[in-house]
Amino acid sequence: MDARFWLIQAFNGISYGALLFLLAGGLSLIFGVMRIVNLAHGSYFLLGGYVALSVIWTTGSWLLALPVAALVIAGVGLAMERFFLRPLGFDPLRQVLLTVGFAFLFQQAALDIWGGDPLNIEPPGVLTGSVALGGMYFPVYRIFMISLAAVMGLALWLVMEKTRMGAMVRAAVDDSEMARGVGVDTSRVSMFIFALGAFLAALGGAIGGAFFGVYPGLDFEILPLAFAVVIIGGMGSLAGAAAGSLIVGLADNFGKALFPEVSYFTLYAPMVLILALKPTGLFGRD
Amino acid sequence: MKEKLTGRLGWAAGVACFALGMGAGTLPASAAEELRIGFLAPLTGPFAQIGKDMANGFQLYLDEAGGSFAGAKVTFVVEDGEGKPPVNVRKAEKLIRQDKVHMFIGGLLASTGYALAPVSTRQKTVYVSSIAAADDLTQRDSAKYPYMVRTGWTSSQPSHPFGQWACEQGYKKIVTVAADYAFGYEVVGGFQKAFEDCGGRIIQKMWPPLGTKDFGPFIPQIKKDADAIFTLMVGPMALQLPKQLKDAGNKKPVIGGGTSYDEYVLPSMGDEVVGHVSALQYSAAIDTPKNAAFVKKYRSKYGKVPSYYSESNYTTAQMIHEVLKKTGGKWPGAEKFVKMMSEIRIDAVRGPVRLDEMRNPVQNIYIKKVEKKKLHGYPQDELWNTVIKTYPAVGQFWKYGKADFLKQPVYSRDYPPCKYCE
């Protein structure tokens, strides 16, 4: 195992982590602002992939499919928050069960609408193939995933730091009662965050469709990874989600490459360790 | 308050009566001229489409037969096993107890096969394993399951001739990448055994966990001096590996187990799989009038090319029909049925099929190459598994002989040992 092995594996792990960031970034924000454990988050990822496919089938445009899928699912998330989650008030248990119910409904609906065949999203030609460098091959699509996650991460950071909405979100994460006290419209913040989380997950699903495929059951397969990211990185923190994604991506990748027999442990072991030492995650605040 | 209490009791009694009623609604145990068949297939979850393919195959034959086999009206009950072994067990119990089925068919994954076979023994009910391919069900454990018949295949059955074939192509060193579970071990094990007995060498075995979609950790480790890569993928995994191999600059020939390229995944695949070779007992591209007719019928009815999941259950229905023809539509009893079933010889869509003494099919194994072409009169270019070589009448023990074969342990992660690794 030479340096090239470590380099290419690190690259693979980072690109995997980039996809996880899109998936889990929203989950982390939702958790931070609303304290909701959203078990329908994997469904957004899956539905994003399916909607993107439908757009590609009707218009033939991959570029159009990404924003359309993300926006449609953002609408779904918005509606879920506004009409179902909000009336419950703050009640983590009922909220989590409600999202489970939706996950079942979405799963069956996806099966009825798109059928059960494993499908694949074909990216445009420029994003296929690979860059050869020093005898190593770097697939272009992985480079694209890393760049996109970086751009989205930066954009999110700017929104959080520089805009009024961002300030309100941060206030709500820190202390939602206090935020309400100083006049922050927390219900608007919640709606915005939930829609944003669904948007990111669906974008991830559309991007990941060329990488994981799109098929029934992907929703529940991907969900534990999203939770691993959030638990490790810390809930409600963008930096935490980024760090968590990288850690999970690398741990999973090196775990599979070096110790395939125990690959799930390399994912869950750091999770348990962090839970034991710092239950709020690396970047989370108590 | 007293009235209230009695009121509640009355309500409870009502519920209880309803429960009794559910029981009373079941069928009498042995109505003449009726054949009750239970079918277990995943209808929700990741394998939902495979489940539909399975049930459709059986249903197509049943419809052709006019809904009855030799005068016996067939009651066909399909249950959703969700692709989970415990759910399959509970649904099988339901079929036996509630619907009083004469037999149950199906089960997809090897794990489901291992879970269902004991149910057939426990309940003394026939189990026809049309898909689940776990080797030992009809090998070392066969005696434990006297009510089980297999109409599909054993996992390692196509791998033995395939190993021979790969060796004859002049491949000397091969790397295997296979899903890390029993089915993967058995497919790879059979291939390794035959390939190495012919003089080839397996120089590396990699086991990505079942369900892996990102092969990034594995592809860079493939040894550079390999002549070819043998893959065994299942379900959605199959789509991703060929693409990622190509993206990673792979130039080596890729060959694989049947499920890596079967007609369930093939329509979703891209041109990167053209030229890949695999082995199985069925291909939708088999060039016989019988198969062409089957493909057209199936495709016009269900809108897709039949996979081996469909063919296997179509043929299963045909075999059951043959047995009933001999009994004049009467159910012969479980033991007798198993015996008669093992004596059936038919000319199936996949080719001639008969069962060996351990009740596993002896059948053609096809070496198939993915090609993009027009076939069976369809106007558009599509991917097809073109048959490039046929090994006729292959049994589960290949050329090793039953006694010798059963002496070796079942193929596993560590058997055969990887003598040429590292």
Next chain:
Amino acid sequence: MKSRRNILIVIAALLALAIITPFSSSYVITLITHALVFAILAMSLDLLLGYTGLPSLGQAAYLGMGAYLTAILASNYGFGLGWSFWAVILLGMLLGAATAAFFGLFAIRATGVYFLMITLALGMCVWGLAYRWNSLTGGDNGINLPPRPEFGISLANDVTFFYVVFGFFVFTLATLYVLVRSPFGRTLEGIRERELRMRILGYNTWLHKYIAYIIAGAFGGLAGVLWAQMNGLVSPEDVILTTSVDALLMVVLGGPGTLVGGAIGAAVVTFLRDYLSTLVHWWQYVLGGVYVLTILYLPGGLIGIPERVRNWRVRRGRKAAVPSH
């Protein structure tokens, strides 16, 4: 007075169940037995959720521990197939308790939504073990058990097995009932309502929660032993997240903090998953719908319905009695 009446109702219902079940069809007997096993799991969870205010998303872990222990002992060592079945019951409960004692060290520190997350993660760890530790658990094949135990009576007989499970169900219900009515149970309820106050009053709330968690684990283990014998098969699919979530739904659907509510919820969910799914192929819509509707419209669970109906009647009666000005 009221509680005495409720006890009478429960006893009458149990008697009815015990008398009527053996006369049902063999499939209905297995359905009821199945529901009873899950009722034990749901009641163990209700001790946490309903009485202590700890919503655990990982109760399937203890079921898994009991089930795998039973399967491994039976298939590898031939243990637990005769009188030793009772030893396995005890060992299953002990293993469930021990696992909970270990997991509790991580989980009990957290509250509310963090508790949900941590129990979810711990549950996933158990699943990961069951799925990947091939040599012990058989990986995704799981473990097939030999025929059910026989000790004078044969548990392979459905009616006998029903009575055994029924016995354990009654035992669990009675034990937990006594427990929640004891001073210890009252303290748990106090913690659920106002943990800070209880701490100020000098209670060691951590210890109380920890002990409740261990007891729930023990009964989860008991459910696991029975579950393994019921199916004759143990598989990683038994310990997936869905099992834990279903257990939560059972409690919330029936009515948390009532014990019998969990049993009613278990009956409904079992019926949906095992029977409705044989009638219609779109059963997942119904299951999902039950989740959503329960949460939105049944805050007190099914068991709260009579109460709501009574209130509604009283209100309507009052309206009728007092003419509008």
